[in-house]
Amino acid sequence: TYDRELQDVFAVQDDIARSVAGELGARLSGARGTRLVRQPTRIVAAYELYLRGSDLTLLRSDSTARQGLEYFRQAIAMDSSYAAAWAGLARMYGRVGTSVHGPERARYFALSEQAVQKALALDDSLAEGHATLGAVRMRSFDFASAERHLTRSIALDPSRALTHQFLAFLHIWTGEPAEALRYAERALEIDPLSPTARAEHARALLGNGRCDEALAELEELAKLRPPLLRAAGIAAHCYARRGMWPAAVAVLRPQAGGGGPASLGHFGAVLARAGQREEALRIRATLLERWRRGAGDAFDLAVVDAGLGDRDQAFVWLERSIADRSLIGSPGHPGHLLIMGPLFDDLRRDPRFERLRERLGLQKR
Structure with missing residues (x-):
């Protein structure tokens, strides 16, 4: 048995590793005393x-x-x-x-x-x-x-599923969706019960134009309590790709009710595209007030202005989002899906957009 004092925890881990390896018939390399689990x-x-x-x-x-x-x-x-x-x-x-x-x-x-x-x-x-x-x-x-x-x-x-998720996220940003999907699939193989691995797999499916499969992946995540915030954002992107703006509003509204700036910015943008411009403008005013007192991010205002069709202001806020690093934030942040999605269609046709991508080192590889 492995009933030992807590002080022997690392030795226990090493013995377990050796026992498992022995059961599997593995050949242990190196000297007999070599540890399999580093202390x-x-x-x-x-x-x-x-x-x-x-x-x-x-x-x-x-x-x-x-x-x-x-x-x-x-x-x-x-x-x-x-x-x-x-x-x-x-x-x-x-x-x-x-x-x-x-x-x-x-x-x-x-x-x-x-x-x-x-x-x-x-x-x-x-x-x-x-x-x-x-x-x-x-x-x-x-x-x-x-x-x-x-x-x-x-x-x-x-065996680190999270690292594979990070690489999937990176390849979405660098415009290599097939590579993103490869890493997302591997993360899910390693940890099939991980909500974040499933969400990143859905994001990679979306990046490869496979919206139906992405939405099917997200259905189970929608039942989680508390909800995984990025899942609603990915679902909203799927609906936006299809021009289903009211559906995008419906999936984001419960999340936006929490008042989080990132979800609120995305919500304001899809409201504008769904024809609910007054509510979108109220959200923009809220985000601007937060930004002015140092409690908000430039990227959220860029998203709302893109949704409202104000291209020049959207570029102003995009430039500021590079400076305050709200454009990317962290793995799991929706930045790339937003700027490469339908909300930014008009901006991507503008020469300023390609110059911005070059500044970020995002030229096609």
């Missing part, structure tokens, strides 16, 4: 704090992100050489950064990069560290560097 820290309390922080990684709320920060900080205080805890801290700094605005966002994104660089300085073979640095690079629009680190992460640990 990340010698301090079990630090490891427990790391696990608590990691449990909060996928819970998308500001309070859980800040609690996660605290767990990772405590783990590092106990063991400053704990590379995985530094990578976890970097992830949470990035998460908090996507929920704040202006200088605060820039500060948290900088802290995220500093923490992940520390993680990789301690252990350059840490798959989690390279995946996190890939996400950091995407937020800075450095897609080539992001791809290198994400690919390295998969080489180090092919």
